[in-house]
Amino acid sequence: MGGGTWIEVPCRGSRTVATVGMMTALSVAMRVVKHLIIGAIQVINFPFMFTLIASSISPCAGLLTGIMSYAVSDVLFGIGPWTAVNSALCGIIGLIWGYIRTERRELLFLLSFLSEFIFDIANSSILYMLFGLSPIQALIVGLIGLFLPVMGGSIFLIGPMTEVTTSLGVALIRPKLRSILREG
Secondary structure, three states: OOOOOOOOOOOOOHHHHHHHHHHHHHHHHHHHHHHHHHOOOOOOOHHHHHHHHHOOOOHHHHHHHHHHHHHHHHHHHOOOHHHHHHHHHHHHHHHHHOOOOOOOHHHHHHHHHHHHHHHHHHHHHHHHHHOOOOHHHHHHHHHHOOOOOOOOOOOOOHHHHHHHHHHHHHHHHHHHHHHHHHHO
16 A cells, blocks of 8 residues: 555646535525525525535545535534534535446436435434434434424425435536536
């Protein structure tokens, strides 16, 4: 094993830097617009969506967009333990998505839906554990909370609704971005 790291994540090049900046800015701007129009109701996860779209450029673009989208937008909406949890989880998922090379929209939709489902359960479970629930209680409440209002929630099926809208955005935009950047 040479002097390298255990995983190679190339973070260089103007295309990566420009993509991270653009996708982070879009994520923050769209999150602000959504909050201005409908409030804090989660009907689409813009930071997650733009992270998966950015990851089509490189794993590094996915990682950095995931981290920055939540960190920067939470400066506007309130920083808390959720900022670290969401940023880290989204960045890790963005990094992994950087290795997905398909442009088939139905597969992107399915993978995005599953990724967001895992993200939602993981972030809810971690936060519930930080607030004192045992790991199994946190997992159960996190899973149930995707479908039924729990711990202050008020909307039924909010998890699947958010996962579907976010996944549609990924499936429609990501292949188009890759084709535009290949031509450029």
